[in-house]
Amino acid sequence: MGMVIDGKWIDDDEKFRNPEGGAFVRPDSIFRDWVTADGSSGFKAEPGRYHLFLAPNCPWAHRTQLFRRLKGLEDVISVTLSDIPRVTSWAYTEGIGRDLEPIDGKFELHQAYISAVPDYSGRVTVPTLWDKKEWTLVNNESADIIRMLNTEFNEWGDTSLDFYPEDLRPEIDRINEIIYANVNNGVYRTGFAKSQEAYETGFNNLFNCLDDMDDLLGDRRYLCGDRVTEADWRFYVTLVRFDAAYYGNFKCNRQHIYEYHNLSNYLRELYQTPGIAEITDIEGIKNGYYRIGAVNPSGIVPIGPGDLHLTDAHDRDRLPKAA
Numbered sequence: 001m002g003m004v005i006d007g008k009w010i011d012d013d014e015k016f017r018n019p020e021g022g023a024f025v026r027p028d029s030i031f032r033d034w035v036t037a038d039g040s041s042g043f044k045a046e047p048g049r050y051h052l053f054l055a056p057n058c059p060w061a062h063r064t065q066l067f068r069r070l071k072g073l074e075d076v077i078s079v080t081l082s083d084i085p086r087v088t089s090w091a092y093t094e095g096i097g098r099d100l101e102p103i104d105g106k107f108e109l110h111q112a113y114i115s116a117v118p119d120y121s122g123r124v125t126v127p128t129l130w131d132k133k134e135w136t137l138v139n140n141e142s143a144d145i146i147r148m149l150n151t152e153f154n155e156w157g158d159t160s161l162d163f164y165p166e167d168l169r170p171e172i173d174r175i176n177e178i179i180y181a182n183v184n185n186g187v188y189r190t191g192f193a194k195s196q197e198a199y200e201t202g203f204n205n206l207f208n209c210l211d212d213m214d215d216l217l218g219d220r221r222y223l224c225g226d227r228v229t230e231a232d233w234r235f236y237v238t239l240v241r242f243d244a245a246y247y248g249n250f251k252c253n254r255q256h257i258y259e260y261h262n263l264s265n266y267l268r269e270l271y272q273t274p275g276i277a278e279i280t281d282i283e284g285i286k287n288g289y290y291r292i293g294a295v296n297p298s299g300i301v302p303i304g305p306g307d308l309h310l311t312d313a314h315d316r317d318r319l320p321k322a323a
């Protein structure tokens with residue numbers, strides 16, 4: 001995959017990543033500054049000041065893209081989606097100015113990390129939240145970024161939507177933890193396992209959790225009750241990739257999401273939320289995942305699975321939804 005060590009891109013990063021017993025370990029994000037409405041953190045929410053570097057196939061990046069759209073912040077925060085295949089880090093035909101412009105036709109995301117911290121050592125990941133005023137990297141953890149988008153930009157965003165309401169926080173946190181470990185990151189633990197045992201553990205945890213969520217959604221419209229919350233959108237990004245990518249490429253093949261009654265209807269309702277289908281790029285998802293050399297050396301992208309039935313009618317109106 002490659003990473004930056006002492007301010008230089010290196011391709012062979014095997015010894016810097018750290019697999020335990022064949023299990024895939026996702027390192028913690030390093031940049032954790034916070035944009036705040038009042039600027040007390042040093043990063044004040046302002047229109048036109050921040051930029052998000054994203055990639056179409058990445059579920060963590062997708063979370064932030066969803067929140068930007070749902071909260072009506074598209075004119076407030078700019079975005080670029082990786083649109084050329086990676087040779088080193090995530091690559092873009094367009095830059096954002098100054099030293100973050102294409103070199104030989106290609107802007108590569110590690111340029112931003114090294115611009116912010118010249119002797120940076122670590123991974124180069126999407127999403128990356130960049131401050132165009134201070135010209136530095138603010139945060140590269142999607143869980144933080146969606147919380148910022150949910151509240152800190154409310155002066156310009158849709159204040160009627162709160163995906164992390166005070167009264168539901170304990171339940172949202174509880175569900176997030178279960179779904180992150182077993183599903184969001186669980187598909188990676190399954191797909192990137194380097195031993196049979198690690199694969200089987202990841203696989204069983206994943207499907208046990210999906211079974212539980214299918215049951216839960218039998219009488220709850222959304223994961224935490226009758227309101228859509230952050231927990232649902234965090235779940236959505238994995239569910240919508242599942243049949244197109246994880247089922248085949250990550251060997252998560254006990255069953256498809258479309259074979260789960262409640263999960264498939266729930267997924268369709270979220271997909272059909274206004275504005276969401278347009279920023280859910282199934283072809284981009286397939287292309288991105290099947291080009292991960294570590295799991296698919298040939299890089300061949302399958303033709304199937306065909307219609308995922310995301311636009312079919314759903315039956316979720318049978319369950320109550322908060323006004």
Ligand SMILES: N[C@@H](CCC(=O)N[C@@H](CS)C(=O)NCC(=O)O)C(=O)O
Binds near residue numbers: 003058061140143
């Ligand atoms: N915890 C991070 C994870 C981000 C992440 O791992 N992104 C992947 C793309 S799906 C990436 O950029 N990987 C590149 C690498 O690991 O070098 C978040 O949620 O933002």
